[in-house]
Amino acid sequence: VAAIEELLARGLLREATAADGAPLCDITHAALREAAIDRTSLARRRLLHRRAAEALRTVPARSNDLARLARIAGHERAAGRDREAALAHREAGDLARSLYANREAIDHFEAALTLGHEDPAVLHEALGELRTRTGDYAGAVASLERAAATAAEPGRLAAIERRLALAHQRRGDHPAAASHLEAALGLLEPGDPVLPRVVAEQ
Numbered sequence: 001v002a003a004i005e006e007l008l009a010r011g012l013l014r015e016a017t018a019a020d021g022a023p024l025c026d027i028t029h030a031a032l033r034e035a036a037i038d039r040t041s042l043a044r045r046r047l048l049h050r051r052a053a054e055a056l057r058t059v060p061a062r063s064n065d066l067a068r069l070a071r072i073a074g075h076e077r078a079a080g081r082d083r084e085a086a087l088a089h090r091e092a093g094d095l096a097r098s099l100y101a102n103r104e105a106i107d108h109f110e111a112a113l114t115l116g117h118e119d120p121a122v123l124h125e126a127l128g129e130l131r132t133r134t135g136d137y138a139g140a141v142a143s144l145e146r147a148a149a150t151a152a153e154p155g156r157l158a159a160i161e162r163r164l165a166l167a168h169q170r171r172g173d174h175p176a177a178a179s180h181l182e183a184a185l186g187l188l189e190p191g192d193p194v195l196p197r198v199v200a201e202q
Helices: 002-009 030-038 042-057 066-078 082-098 102-114 120-133 137-150 154-171 174-187 195-201
Strands: 013-017 023-027
Touching: 002 013, 002 023, 023 030, 042 066, 066 082, 066 102, 082 102, 082 120, 102 120, 120 137, 120 154, 137 154, 154 174
Parallel strands: none
Antiparallel strands: 013 023
């Protein structure tokens, strides 16, 4: 506290308020921030980024919490914790998708994939859905084909085949859509509740 007060008195720090009303301190000039970072070892920077991510996780969640989740992902990445960063990007992507912030969701899911997320099939499937929403049908087909190549469960693969059929329908490629619906039918069990819907879509 004494060190912070001295930096405030010298004009190197300034008091501010976060969007949620919490008090914080910020460096007054970007050059000072860069100088402080340059004089800090990589090990210490990583430690500080990890602590920042942990501190942000203690902030109570809100319905529109996308900025906080994105900051957590950024700090985890800067801390060199790729697994945790991938999970944070996935969480941010899920929230962005639920808010119909499609571009942000795509960016977060792609970042999670780049960082080696442990479930690439679900991310590729989500990207296929988002690209279908945004009218990028060629991109949707490419993402869904990657999802199909990495999915293991027949029920999940059937859902991906249905999404592929939808993307091809929107592109106007009805033979390809019919082929994917046929593939979905072959993967579903007789009592599956999704079966009548797939039959109707044929």
